[in-house]
Amino acid sequence: REISGELGIAIGFLVPPILVPNVEDMDELANHIRVMFYITAGVSTVLFILVITVFQEQPDIPPTQAQAAARLIPAESSSYMKSILCLLRNRAFVLLILSYGLNVGSFYAVSTLLNRMIIMCYPGQEVAAGRIGLTIVIAGMVGSLICGVWLDRSKTYKQTTLLVYVMSLAGMLIYAFTLDRVHLWLVFITAGTLGFFMTGYLPLGFEFAVELTYPESEGTSSGLLNCSAQVFGIIFTICQGKIIDDFGTLAGNLFLCAFLLLGTIITALIKSDLRRQRANQLANTAVSIEHILK
Template identity: 25%
Template structure:
């Protein structure tokens, strides 16, 4: 999703295209979620985990190979085609996370299982931040043909990695373990569900709506930040490789926080308290970015963004697990998917708005992110903690 963001300025120069077009590759993943989400919700209860995951993997692989059109035509605009296919595939994996945790793990393991499933995409994002900056740098701005060659090689490497992963998925993926790990997992799940009825139940559940608001505002921040990181740091003299450091710090610390948060939540089952802590600290640390960004200090900004990631990324798996608890027995794909849907839409809009704000003053973009975190922290206090699945 973020594989082009750290080198957006180089791609813009060597392919003679707008930097907005490069940043839009990330935003396409957010926008494509809308139709892909409903497809995944329809497919998962009917075909099960295995075929939903394989379908997602096939779309990801197809999207990766369609990006080869950039190498063939010499036009970066062709990357949009592959990005749309890959975005559809990624959505299937998002919707399978909580379902996999419910089917394969017991009551005391589900949150950490959801966490481990959710951080797979951030781990991929780390690769997306680091790999291009190792292969491509400011020196490639001087020789456009050499720069195009390196970017073409980078796209080929993406294709190979994705293809190997999907082949492994085809051989390994399975619907359920031989023995159900919990009482809820042993109960038969309806193959078909009433979308309208479940949707009404979701929008009438005030705690679920507050959770969706708390989660969605911070989730949108992460997606928009990944898209505009280059535009945000460039006015202060940061280099391309610095963006890789910032992105990696944000995600690595977030993965650590997600694992610790998952373990503690499984042990103490304090979903609401954990959400309040995470959203509150995210708001404070995002505000501090207003002061660390203009310093042009790579270590200071990396530390600041790392701490933001430490508290914001764990909100993803926590919210997925909490949503299932608040809405049980509504299918996991429905409760998680309908929470992700407005978050993705808002994230795409936020990315476009903050990209324009960065052209005026990057601090305005940080200010927009901070307002979101304040809304998130406030919404967390209006959630009533009902653990319906655990207390059945």
């Protein structure tokens, strides 16, 4: 899921600068934008039709133990609002909602304002700005894969999440102080490093949330994390954009660094209550005992 989303973001960075070049004629510019919107509408329509005609409501076999447990609960006794209220009473998960929103919201702000920052520091480099965005997302896809594989093998949810958060903060600091150093190739490296850790954090946040909220549905916890990211993303984009206009790119990026530092502290305060792991261990123990008795 995270990889497919990042692939879409990568296309979003790469294609628009090609379809909408920087031209002075407003009519020509409007025509390029119109073509881009028509293409977007066409692709979205095809995907909408595929979702309606091809996707099934749910898989025949539950993909996780949480989903299997959820199917055993009678529909009349389950409630989406009850699930949300239950999750919001989970202190560790609430802290994760805040830290996740701060990290991913910062990534959204950087991605949204990337073109403006690159143009301010390197005038006339619109295409390069798109390629830098593509570099961020591709590096993030690699980071997501590596972090996901490591987490699956090590089961060190809090430690890995905290480490990647710290590296995201470090990457943001390096990016902030090297953005306007005249060397565009350096921006590709620092932005790629930033994308590797900030996007690599996405699957960690989702998996850590599932551990903290089991047996609640992963869809509910993921939805709350996404909601937090969207809210912080909107706030950070507006605030950082204003700061960049008034004080420059360095001040705008340091603004995000301050909140990433706050998110790192919040992540360190999360109690590592791995409920899903305990449930898996109990299930495996029960199966082993039953096998021995047979």
